[in-house]
Amino acid sequence: MTLAKDVSLCHHYPSDMTRWQPDARGRLEQAALELYGERGFEQTTVAEIAGRAGLTERTFFRYFADKREVLFAGGNALQELLVAGVAGAPDEVTPIDAVASALEAAGGRLQERRDYARRRQAVIAANSELRERELSKLASFAAALAEALRARGVDEPAASLTAEVGIAVFRIAFERWVEATGEVDLPELIRESLDELAALAS
């Protein structure tokens, strides 16, 4: 009975091999980025991405709403890391230092995927719709950080201001990191930007 059921399922989705494919998500991300780099974002179809990854369109849509979201889905994990960083900072830490340690943790995560991050950034820079989506993602990071600060008892407008300023620091450090030619460490650039912030605001 069980076997018959499986066979019927296979028959129903004849070309879908993906439930047995390891790391389908990572392969789709990789394939999408390759194709966006080679042909441009607009010229690439979901069918081509799935094909390059050796998967089906059906599988693609199991992981991503559309071809734009392949580039932004990773942001959710980063946002959770930022929020956890602020929530997990010791009680006596100031708001900006709680944000600073969260940003450094997120920077450390990104550092592991520098090549991916750089290629992704080049694709985004070339397309205005993607640039707007990226700004929207950063605004959502700032809103999540502000929420996490309020949960620590930080009042408004200090919570929102600290969060927005933290994201501004992060953006500047991230841009330097993406554009740098040699070996650079994102958490270190974030610390430098924070020092620069203290200097400019004093």
Next chain:
Amino acid sequence: MTLAKDVSLCHHYPSDMTRWQPDARGRLEQAALELYGERGFEQTTVAEIAGRAGLTERTFFRYFADKREVLFAGGNALQELLVAGVAGAPDEVTPIDAVASALEAAGGRLQERRDYARRRQAVIAANSELRERELSKLASFAAALAEALRARGVDEPAASLTAEVGIAVFRIAFERWVEATGEVDLPELIRESLDELAALAS
């Protein structure tokens, strides 16, 4: 001869009365905002906006590329004001103080149109495409401020960081201003946010 020419022009554009209409731009902005507030941005057509303003669609498109741009065209003047504020600051002024005086000047300009700004913000908050466009406009303000700071001899990344942080300060003050129920002064809120920045970053 001259008269004949005019008549022929009128004949050519029979329904277009606009070259003789005073403040067509302002009337279109006002009409668009009313309709976006009443029916929602998506449900409003350019024909309806022009009709409400007592003008033609042709006239609308002489001033605005599309119905979205009615809400953002004013940002260009604001950006020029910001750039002029930084460029015009005395040489001895620090980068953040040059940005501060530019933001206060822009705030003063917005203060004159508080009711318009509040209604505009309500329309933007209700539509994700408009929110992304607004973020993009703010990013362009930051880029323009950074450029103006570099022209004053400020190095990178200090120029970009100061500009981004300045825009973060502006956003927080602007949100408080829009949401406040009583009489509040935007330039004053900007100064408060700048003081708060100095306190949080120190």
